Every structure is written in C-alpha cells, then in structure tokens.
Amino acid sequence: MTDNRITLAGAGLVGSLLAVFLAKRGYQVGIFERRPDMRRTDISAGRSINLALANRGIRALEAVGLMEEVNKLLLPMRGRMVHDLQGNSNFQAYGQKPHEVIYSVSRAELNKLMLNAAEQSGRVKIHFEHQVTGLDLDSNRLSVSGPDGQSREHPFNRIIGTDGAGSAVREALMAKAGRYNKEEPLGHCYKELCIPPGPNGSFQIAKDALHIWPRGGFMLIALPNLDGSFTVTLFMPNQGDISFGSIDTADKLDSFFSTYFADLKALIPNLQQEYFDNPTSRLATVRCAPWHYQDKALLLGDAAHAVVPFHGQGMNCGFEDALDFSKVLDEEQDWARIFEKTENLRFANGNAIADMAIENYLEMRDSVLQSDYLLKKQIAFKLEQWFPERFTPRYAMVMFHHLPYAEAQRLGEIHKKILAQLAEGVSSAEQLDKTQAESVLASAGL
Numbered sequence: 001m002t003d004n005r006i007t008l009a010g011a012g013l014v015g016s017l018l019a020v021f022l023a024k025r026g027y028q029v030g031i032f033e034r035r036p037d038m039r040r041t042d043i044s045a046g047r048s049i050n051l052a053l054a055n056r057g058i059r060a061l062e063a064v065g066l067m068e069e070v071n072k073l074l075l076p077m078r079g080r081m082v083h084d085l086q087g088n089s090n091f092q093a094y095g096q097k098p099h100e101v102i103y104s105v106s107r108a109e110l111n112k113l114m115l116n117a118a119e120q121s122g123r124v125k126i127h128f129e130h131q132v133t134g135l136d137l138d139s140n141r142l143s144v145s146g147p148d149g150q151s152r153e154h155p156f157n158r159i160i161g162t163d164g165a166g167s168a169v170r171e172a173l174m175a176k177a178g179r180y181n182k183e184e185p186l187g188h189c190y191k192e193l194c195i196p197p198g199p200n201g202s203f204q205i206a207k208d209a210l211h212i213w214p215r216g217g218f219m220l221i222a223l224p225n226l227d228g229s230f231t232v233t234l235f236m237p238n239q240g241d242i243s244f245g246s247i248d249t250a251d252k253l254d255s256f257f258s259t260y261f262a263d264l265k266a267l268i269p270n271l272q273q274e275y276f277d278n279p280t281s282r283l284a285t286v287r288c289a290p291w292h293y294q295d296k297a298l299l300l301g302d303a304a305h306a307v308v309p310f311h312g313q314g315m316n317c318g319f320e321d322a323l324d325f326s327k328v329l330d331e332e333q334d335w336a337r338i339f340e341k342t343e344n345l346r347f348a349n350g351n352a353i354a355d356m357a358i359e360n361y362l363e364m365r366d367s368v369l370q371s372d373y374l375l376k377k378q379i380a381f382k383l384e385q386w387f388p389e390r391f392t393p394r395y396a397m398v399m400f401h402h403l404p405y406a407e408a409q410r411l412g413e414i415h416k417k418i419l420a421q422l423a424e425g426v427s428s429a430e431q432l433d434k435t436q437a438e439s440v441l442a443s444a445g446l
C-alpha cells in the first residue's frame, strides 16, 4: 500500500470537500459513504433543506476553486426579519458593510457539487451504500457493511472520520484512546416544514432575509430556496407545556399555530401533513478528545465537534477544519505530527463555536425582541463605526471574519461588559459620547 492513499468515512459536506483538498495535493482518496449516491437517488423525501453559508465556508470553497460554481446556488440574506406575535416584522441587519451577508444554499445541491468535483479529480473513489461499522486501530482494518448487507474488512493506512455527529470512527477512536466523549443533548428538537413558492415561482415573504418568529421558549425560522420556497424549521422543547411531546393532535397543532404563528399559518398549506409526517430530530453538542490517534486516524467536522445549529456555523466550521488541515499538510511530512497539529489548531475553536451556538439559541428565540438587546446591537455598530480597528461586533467576528472562534469568544466576553457599561443611562446609540466610549474601550484593554 503506498503512502499517498487516504480513506475517509462519510462523503457528506465535510468529507466531500476534504476529498477535493486531498485530491488537489495528489492523494488517492477512498470514501465509504453509508447513503446511496444523492445525485442518482432522491434521498431528501421531496424536502428542500438549506443551510447558511458564511465567510469561513466560502474561504475554504475558494481555496479549492469551487466558489464560482457554488455562487450559482446562493441566495444572500442581509439580516434577520423578526416576526412578532402581533404579525409585525422588523428587519435587523447582520452587519453594516455591504459584504456582511450570509447565503442560503441547498444542502443537497452543495453536497452534489462537491461530490462531482471530488470524482472529476480522478483521484477520489466513493463507495456509496457502504457503512463503516468498526475500526481496528491496531491492525489497520475497517469493517464495512456493503449494499448486500455483508460485512467485509478493508485495510487502510490512515483514516479520517467525516462521518458526522454519530461517527463510527469517533466511537472506535474513543474506545481505543478516548479521554472523553460527551454528547450533550439540548433538550430541544427540530422539525422541517415548507412555505411553497407563490405564483410564477415568486417568494411569499422577503427573500433576502433569514426569517425568525421568536417566541421565548421556542421559535420558527425560514430560509429561502432558489425555487421561491422557504424551508421552515420549528425548534421546540421535547417535553413540557409547549413541546413536540404535547402538540400531538391536529387540533392542538391548529390552535398552536393560530396562537403563535398566525401570519405564517396561511403560508404553510400542508402544515398538518408535514408536521405529522416529517421527522422530529434531536439536537446535541458533541465534545470529545482526542481527535486523532497516532498517524492512523483523525476526526473532522461534526464527527469531532457537532454543534447546535443556531449560529449557522456547523458546516462552516467543518469547512474551516478542512482548510486548516490542508495548510498543515503543506507544512508537515510526518502524519502523526499532521494529525496532532490539526487537532491543536482546531480543538479550542470547535469548543468555542459549540458554546456560542448554544448562546445564540437564546438570542434568536428570545432576545431579538427585547429593547436592551437592540440597544446594545446599535451601540456595537456605533463602536465599530468609530473604532473599526478596535471593535468588531461578535456576530460579525464569527460570521464575516476569519479570526479563530476561540478568539471571537474571548473578545465577545469583553464586549459584553463594555456594552453593558455603555448602555447604562442611554436609550439610543446616538446619545453616546465618543470620548467616553473610547475610554471604556481603553480600560477594557481594546
């Protein structure tokens, strides 16, 4: 077996991009993917599921020359359209610069594009309907169950687990050398619904925003699709008064939507069918260590650090994993060192975005309607205008910049204190005094 062969488990978003990075560096890549080939089988059950792509993900796609193609799949979202209980809507821009937008993209179309790019390299062979079921890290053998249901053993010289939140590679790595392997359930689940296109493929609500219906303990969001539809996601506790557990009949669903999402109800014609037919899926954060074993195995993407989706960064972070890994490949020869260095670069960042994503759930489902939150957001924008070299709002650091997530988190904690101090005694950012603001920044060390 030559040393330029690499095995991946999982050809999802991160695995397919990673394969492109590896192929561009001359590696021969074999991927075992559990699902059938999504380019030939409709595995989305007719639903169009989308994601927010932001700068970190874009930078990785640019690095492999895919952005020109990906651009054709994108719909820009300039901010949040917040819908209150009375049916009013209020647009909150994500940033104050023209490029500070995020993009809605179809998960399946993006994945297909990257699968094509990987295969077109001539160096990547994807074995669909092949599920990794076990991994022996002493003898370098993989157990893989094929389409005929038979389990076979495959030798590997190194494997990267890009097999998502329920990673089989992670389980094997943890069994061999794990320090910890924690799945922290959020206690809330999600369900996808759909606003279909209007007449002639028109959008029934503003297409350039991520829509949110924040309701305190639960919320709905909607992201646009190119065909004029919106993918709607309902996030709600699993149990309790208002929960997936309690809303279990057509009457309860009808009255729940009439009470909390009256404006939206008319836009989801198949509400009842979709609510009861579509799966209710769990949300959890995965934290584990280590992410690698000797020069044999490494975890990347959700396999290493699944995060809850409220910062729209899980895929973006996984793409940044792939980009950073490729840079390490350019710097190092020794595989144990390559894996170790990649883990060292990414580990704290995976944890930081996991924490910030949980925090953002509260912000999205609750704070976005509160005057204190809106005032602090205004103040943050004002500080950025006055002191662009010294202050970038945390949301922008995560979504539009490339500084490490852990650094964005650290600065964000300092920002919280600054914003609390400056918000005292003012009702608008226009009442701030620039000299006073400067001294508050300086005393916080910024």
Ligand SMILES: Cc1cc2nc3c(=O)[nH]c(=O)nc-3n(C[C@H](O)[C@H](O)[C@H](O)COP(=O)(O)OP(=O)(O)OC[C@H]3O[C@@H](n4cnc5c(N)ncnc54)[C@H](O)[C@@H]3O)c2cc1C
Residues within 6 Å of the ligand: 009, 010, 011, 012, 013, 014, 015, 032, 033, 034, 035, 050, 051, 052, 053, 130, 131, 132, 133, 162, 163, 164, 165, 166, 167, 168, 190, 233, 300, 301, 302, 303, 307, 309, 311, 312, 313, 314, 315, 316, 317, 318
């Ligand atoms: C509701 C929701 C909304 C989200 N929104 C966003 C967003 O807006 N922006 C964002 O950046 N992120 C978002 N995310 C997160 C994003 O979906 C994940 O971070 C991303 O899919 C991770 O990619 P991955 O390749 O690591 O894992 P996955 O996409 O899960 O891919 C794993 C692949 O491995 C395969 N596989 C699994 N087990 C095996 C096995 N044993 N053998 C072989 N193959 C296997 C799977 O079939 C799959 O193809 C969202 C997540 C959810 C749940």
